[in-house]
Amino acid sequence: MKQSQLFTKTRKEAPKDEVSRNAELLIRAGYVHKEMAGVYSYLPLGLRVLNKIENIIREEMDAIGGQEVSMTALQDRMLWEKTDRWDDAKVDNWFKTKLKNGNEVGLGFTHEEAITNIMTNHISSYKDLPIYAYQIQTKFRNETRAKSGIMRGREFSMKDLYSFSATQEDLDAFYELAKQAYKNIFERAGIGEITFVTFASGGVFSKYSHEFQTLSDAGEDTIYLSRGKGIAVNKEVLNDEVLNDLGLTRDELEEVHSIETGNIFKLGTRFSAPIGLNYKDENGEQKPVIMGSYGIGPGRLMGTIVESFADDKGIVWPESVAPFKVHLIDLREKEASDALYEKLTDAGIEVLYDDRDQSAGEKFGGSDLLGMPYRVVVSGKTLASGKFEVKVRKTGEVLMLDENELLAYLKR
């Protein structure tokens, strides 16, 4: 894409009330716009990143048999009363509103109730199971504090998958599959090495749930990490029994801040029983369906990536989620730059082409802020040498490559 066509502009300052580093950088770079605390619109480059993250998640959910749906924000009070989650005394972050007839409705902060109710129309026999359904959809949570930028929004994109199984064994087996799919997602999104499976509270139906915690000083969570064993325990559940269960000692644990980037949870019959989602087993007996839920926030993941890799010059995107792989900078050599832009895009490489009439300093500063993985410069100097200058955003490494070498390098 030609940058002269892109409507967003970079800016020197974020809004004064913005306190999070991820939102500050994303606003300055023109990726998002702050509507109010915890409420951010996505502008073209930001939406490209979000879509890439969502597509990685979608592919991993499809790979374990997920079927995509899209549920609604507006939620029926009667359904949530069945599970005792309607009352504000029970759930403290509802947004509620009213229909014209005066009936109160909620804005979904999660969708266990909705999907369980939908499944009552589609599950009747053990032959219908298992089912895995997921959506990537907007959640609303009336947070008292919303100071973590796009990492904790009042309105945000969420992938939530729900599993429906006949037996505990089937749930357990799928749960392990989902755990691996989550590991794949973090690996592909570039934060695999700093993201750890973390034991957390399991609720009524299992001893533990699992969180995926990504190390970050900006994180709101505290976990105890065994780097050696690659697992962690949430501070909330750490005690001797847990240590014993996991074969850990306090000595090997390090207290670190982290961001909860995903969680998986065995629900058992917590929702199927009150909503009446039953199936007939092989002996004709009615039984409640055994459920699990598996959540990950694409926007939170995006914010976490910014927090994890940004340096003092700006954002640093991993290739897999960068809006464009290459930022091509023309320094008043339009003809050669146009030709290279065409060659690179013809080769299937995603290029943001800074074809604007700005100084080299402005272009370089903007490019560092935007954070594409590779910056390629076309200038009188590089052309005289018969080469192009490539700078790797993450490492600062500079290479001088001729056109064939450049194409081969970028197509790896």
Add this chain to the structure above:
Amino acid sequence: MKQSQLFTKTRKEAPKDEVSRNAELLIRAGYVHKEMAGVYSYLPLGLRVLNKIENIIREEMDAIGGQEVSMTALQDRMLWEKTDRWDDAKVDNWFKTKLKNGNEVGLGFTHEEAITNIMTNHISSYKDLPIYAYQIQTKFRNETRAKSGIMRGREFSMKDLYSFSATQEDLDAFYELAKQAYKNIFERAGIGEITFVTFASGGVFSKYSHEFQTLSDAGEDTIYLSRGKGIAVNKEVLNDEVLNDLGLTRDELEEVHSIETGNIFKLGTRFSAPIGLNYKDENGEQKPVIMGSYGIGPGRLMGTIVESFADDKGIVWPESVAPFKVHLIDLREKEASDALYEKLTDAGIEVLYDDRDQSAGEKFGGSDLLGMPYRVVVSGKTLASGKFEVKVRKTGEVLMLDENELLAYLKR
């Protein structure tokens, strides 16, 4: 996709309170789930249709220079007070809710205010113009009546594009481009022949706006149509002056019911002036940006397609938006059916494969209800003849084709 893996089931009856034909069929076929009046979740097959419609729209918006964004549902009261559209006495279909601090916020029923405000950060000079930004995003409208299924929802997907121009001439030129893009969308979605550009009220800044009205007995609108000239006039604006403007006589007009499937509107400075979206022209003079808005509802389009083509057996999808092109029915010839499924999918043809253990009658009934363009049957009888039976859902035409003929026919 194998139908044995699809979690949705067809059903004989829609919910008793469902009064619209489109929702009744879509619910029975398992495409959508009714959460409450005017609020529908999309299940796997329904989401596939919606995505295909959205992608057609996206391609046409990209082709005229649209840049995709995604704005938020939650809307800031102060912004809407600037344009005098906050008060419930001025806008009667707001959903409103409250933040924890007591501040009232709205759920966006449209996004002129939000996008205009965003653009104040990105537009300063005539050199920044024109800009065309669009989103495909959820709108909330607190309708008193919601009896038209997915054609008029309280929560629904909407594509809204906003244009930002320096001059009226630039707006006028883009408006014609957008009109053509809309015609392309309806053509590609299969309802081009029954959709007419319709003159409607223009508001303060232009004499007319244009609606795209699709003929349907289920429509809530009444228009006067000149089939000969291929244009129509909304009943709300029909008078002698309008007839004169358009060179029409009452005699050539036919009163028909229709569904408003799109609208395009010149906004002028209605929003840019109160919100302060200005640009500096070539003489250094500050001027308000000239805007237009262009709306189309993917869900409404989907409902309109159902209403337009369904017959007494069920839904009839045009190829371009069908969840799958082919419904392959195995009548107890699993081996041959599996082989054909593999051949068709390898050839890049989208196939829903009914591999379930049901009677021929049940499978045929379900297939007619689901409405894929082509039904292909594999049975002992067809195999004995060395052919497969193809039935065209729309016309009922039946062909007997051998494997090569079948592949050639379906790959057209």
